[in-house]
Amino acid sequence: MSRSQPPAEVSLDFPREWIEFLDPADEQHLVRADLTWLLSRWTCVFGxxxxxxxxxxxxxxxxxHGAFFTDADDENRIKSAAAKLTPETWQHYRRGFKNYTEMDSVDGTKPARRTATRSSDGPCVFLNEKDFPAGGGCALHAQALRDGVHPLKYKPDVCWQLPIRREQDWIKRADGTKLLQSTLTEFDRRGWGPGGHDLGWWCTSAPDAHVGTEPMYITYAPELTELVGEVAYAKLAELCAARLKSGLIAIHPATKAAGTPRKRGGREPASPRAADQGSNL
Structure with missing residues (x-):
């Protein structure tokens, strides 16, 4: 199949297995996790x-496209990370937060700030081209690797969380007790809203991206820990391992279609210069 013709993606609707448990560190925190997704062999295939x-x-x-910020903490993290970049490490170097971000709107009405794009039709200003001497891919991601920290410490929330979707809601049980429910699942096309169906290709549904040798709950341990906390992640990992050992019933159809794993799981390239061979997320 030619590069101009993306391979078929699996349907968005298929059986999923879920697990829910109380956070051992917080009896008011209920974690609800999509085992079909977390036990899939999805891995970033950027480059x-x-x-x-x-x-x-x-x-x-x-x-x-630019990445919308979730809150002030998200913005401040990018300010600190971008301050570490130079023209030698960031191909489209811009100085000053307002020069590498811009105002837009997620819903068409409410103003929201996001990372700027290099032109009216993108891409993100932080994306280095593959032939850039310091390495292709996200300049923030590469800087994190140079500094010896996980890229989630330097990148916008939406960038490091993808393709995991976390939803949090306070729920009320029949006895009147309230819990904060954190739901972890696949960020599929619908996660972007109606526009998600217009994407030319989306990896979570594509067998070409389900080629990791380890399940996602392992390769995404740092991200999942950041999303639900260290103690809750440890419990989640224990439950995932037990389900994997006993045999998952609702296997992700893209993982099933991919067949035998052939690529190491995980996203970070071995070095900043290897970004065009690893992940840009």
Whole structure:
């Protein structure tokens, strides 16, 4: 199949297995996790099998548009990380928060700030091109690797969380007790809203991206820990391992279609210069 013709993606609707448990560190925190997703063999294939979300721009990966910030903490993290970049490490270097971010709107009405794009049709200003001397891929991701920290410490929330979707809601049980419910599942096309169906390609549904040798709950341990806490993640990992040992009934159809794993799980390239061979998320 040619690079211009993305392979078929699996349907968005299929059986899933779920587990829920109380956070051992917080009796008011209920974790609800999608085992079908967390036991899948999805892995980031940026720079190799990734076809990008915009047709003809595979080199962008999922960075063809700016990333909206979730809150002030998210913005401040990027300010600190961007301050570490130089023209030698950031191809499209811009100085000053307002020069590398811009105002837009997620819902078409409420103003929201996001990372800027290099032009009216993108991609993100932090995306280095593959032939850039310091290495292709996300400049923030590469800087984190140079500094010896996990990329989630330097990148916008939406960038390091993808393709995990976390939803949090206070729920009320029949006896009147209230719990904070954290739901962990796949960030599929619908996670983007109606526009998600217009993406040229989306990796979570594509067998080409389900080629990891380890399940996601292992390769995404740092991200999952950040999302639900260290103690809750330890319990989640214990339950995932037990389910994997006993045999998952509702296997992710893209993992099943991919067949035998052939690529190491995980996202970070071995070095900043290897970013175009590893992940850009």
């Amino acid at each position: 190799s099998a990734c076809r990008g979300i915009v047709p003809g721009r595979a080199e962008d990966g999922c960075c063809s």
